Amino acid sequence: MTDEQTRADALAALQHTTFFPYWLDNSQRPREEPALQENLSCDLLIVGGGFTGLWAAVQAKEANPAREVILIEASSIAIGASGRPAAILSTSVMHGLQNAQRLYPDDMEELERLGKENLDGFRETIERYGIDCDLEWGGELTVAIGDEGLADIAKEHELYCHYGHDAHLLDAESVRREVRSPLFSGGLWSKKRSGTVHPAKLAWGLKRVALELGVQIYENTPMVSNRKKSGGVEVTTPCGRVLANRVLLATNAFAAGNRKIRKRVAAIRDRIVVTEPLSEEQMAAIGWHNRQGIYDTRTQLNYMRLTADNRILFGGRLDYFFGNNTDPAEDRTPDPYLRLIDNFYRTFPMLRGVRFTHAWSGPIALTTRMAVHYQHYHGGRMLYAGGYSGFGVTATRFGARVALAILDDRKVPERALKFARSQPAYIPPEPFRWIGAKITMYALDTLDEKGGWRVPWVRMVERMGFPVTQK
Numbered sequence: 138m139t140d141e142q143t144r145a146d147a148l149a150a151l152q153h154t155t156f157f158p159y160w161l162d163n164s165q166r167p168r169e170e171p172a173l174q175e176n177l178s179c180d181l182l183i184v185g186g187g188f189t190g191l192w193a194a195v196q197a198k199e200a201n202p203a204r205e206v207i208l209i210e211a212s213s214i215a216i217g218a219s220g221r222p223a224a225i226l227s228t229s230v231m232h233g234l235q236n237a238q239r240l241y242p243d244d245m246e247e248l249e250r251l252g253k254e255n256l257d258g259f260r261e262t263i264e265r266y267g268i269d270c271d272l273e274w275g276g277e278l279t280v281a282i283g284d285e286g287l288a289d290i291a292k293e294h295e296l297y298c299h300y301g302h303d304a305h306l307l308d309a310e311s312v313r314r315e316v317r318s319p320l321f322s323g324g325l326w327s328k329k330r331s332g333t334v335h336p337a338k339l340a341w342g343l344k345r346v347a348l349e350l351g352v353q354i355y356e357n358t359p360m361v362s363n364r365k366k367s368g369g370v371e372v373t374t375p376c377g378r379v380l381a382n383r384v385l386l387a388t389n390a391f392a393a394g395n396r397k398i399r400k401r402v403a404a405i406r407d408r409i410v411v412t413e414p415l416s417e418e419q420m421a422a423i424g425w426h427n428r429q430g431i432y433d434t435r436t437q438l439n440y441m442r443l444t445a446d447n448r449i450l451f452g453g454r455l456d457y458f459f460g461n462n463t464d465p466a467e468d469r470t471p472d473p474y475l476r477l478i479d480n481f482y483r484t485f486p487m488l489r490g491v492r493f494t495h496a497w498s499g500p501i502a503l504t505t506r507m508a509v510h511y512q513h514y515h516g517g518r519m520l521y522a523g524g525y526s527g528f529g530v531t532a533t534r535f536g537a538r539v540a541l542a543i544l545d546d547r548k549v550p551e552r553a554l555k556f557a558r559s560q561p562a563y564i565p566p567e568p569f570r571w572i573g574a575k576i577t578m579y580a581l582d583t584l585d586e587k588g589g590w591r592v593p594w595v596r597m598v599e600r601m602g603f604p605v606t607q608k
């Protein structure tokens with residue numbers, strides 16, 4: 138925090154805050170499906186009721202309505218990352234164009250085509266099933282902070298144009314005509330195939346569709362163990378077992394408790410605050426008529442968007458807890474959010490005094506790849522699909538579709554691409570993981586202002602495979 142006054146203002150603004158996701162704190166939240174209480178068998182068992190699991194369930198049934206599909210969720214649908222994101226939509230299925238180019242320069246044309254196809258399919262599915270999820274197509278706006286930020290967006294603009302995106306560079310005056318922040322020195326607005334969504338309403342809508350298509354869903358049903366058996370894989374839950382021909386582990390960051398998965402996946406978390414609905418005067422003061430999803434170019438980046446009822450969601454405060462701990466209870470006090478609110482005040486000084494109604498953290502499955510990968514178990518009958526690293530609201534649809542093709546051993550062109558045939562790098566185990574994560578997060582927090590030892594440290598982390606300063 139910069140000064141005592143800011144700290145006091147932030148604490149006052151957090152006085153009546155609910156430390157739970159705004160998205161899930163909604164009267165439209167559907168009733169939970171009963172827990173599994175018997176032994177069953179099926180062709181496909183999906184473990185995890187976030188976007189990966191739900192998209193897999195819907196797509197599996199659409200492809201073959203006769204297929205017996207069961208989905209089990211440890212708690213309730215969308216309780217993980219899927220009910221907690223900013224939910225800014227991205228065309229990329231590989232965590233952005235720059236990340237895709239870093240990893241798969243030879244597959245770029247195809248990945249771009251697949252990304253556009255995925256986003257169009259995402260939209261078409263939502264419209265076809267009439268899922269009411271506050272979709273808005275205002276585009277994605279990357280805002281530059283300082284001169285270095287301007288260089289970043291100019292480079293990104295070239296890439297966007299090369300791959301045929303409807304992307305426009307904005308100077309300081311034009312970007313502030315879009316959103317009035319004294320911090321923004323320029324912008325890159327990608328106008329087509331991106332925007333925002335209410336993630337929980339989307340997940341609940343997908344749940345409704347999956348049930349209508351005949352998927353059996355059991356909530357409060359955690360997978361406790363699994364083993365290979367004749368006829369498939371047997372998954373044990375507290376009050377019942379499922380024998381499945383194929384199993385998809387759609388457990389994302391929560392799978393970092395699994396010894397094999399956590400070698401390549403670290404469960405970090407990110408934080409978000411949401412304001413009360415802004416008044417007409419407050420909205421007039423900030424502009425934002427085109428309602429884009431926004432990222433900035435700071436090293437420890439912030440992202441922001443409007444909700445349907447004109448609250449500002451403001452996020453970006455990474456942290457790591459020892460042993461890949463994903464328990465959001467760690468973040469139910471004001472303290473972890475004070476720095477985030479400090480950044481909010483710098484971004485929107487005219488909104489100092491606004492109250493924050495909700496604050497929460499969410500688990501992010503981080504890999505050196507920052508995008509989906511697959512891990513095989515039990516001779517290929519069980520597959521883990523995850524690691525979207527903070528960019529999965531649309532990419533999970535693609536990740537799930539390819540996961541089904543791998544599980545069913547179908548020869549689709551996507552399986553020939555490098556992302557489907559390779560693995561992200563190993564991440565050091567504890568206690569080195571915790572120590573490294575803490576130093577890196579501190580370095581990222583203060584890199585822009587202080588430089589010094591932070592620069593070689595961050596370069597070293599990037600050489601290990603984590604593109605931590607990539608926007």
Ligand SMILES: Cc1cc2nc3c(=O)[nH]c(=O)nc-3n(C[C@H](O)[C@H](O)[C@H](O)COP(=O)(O)OP(=O)(O)OC[C@H]3O[C@@H](n4cnc5c(N)ncnc54)[C@H](O)[C@@H]3O)c2cc1C
Pocket residue numbers: 184185186187188189190209210211212213214215216217218219220221222223224225226227358359360361387388389390391392407408409452498499500501523525526527528529530531532533
């Ligand atoms: C703070 C934050 C901001 C984000 N912002 C964006 C954004 O703006 N844009 C974007 O595209 N992406 C964003 N993301 C990322 C996006 O939310 C995720 O990539 C996506 O939701 C991942 O979906 P998933 O189904 O793979 O994982 P999850 O939604 O985490 O689902 C995994 C599910 O598995 C269940 N589970 C775990 N273990 C078991 C078990 N043993 N048995 C049964 N079930 C189990 C969990 O309870 C959970 O429901 C953000 C994420 C966070 C946390």
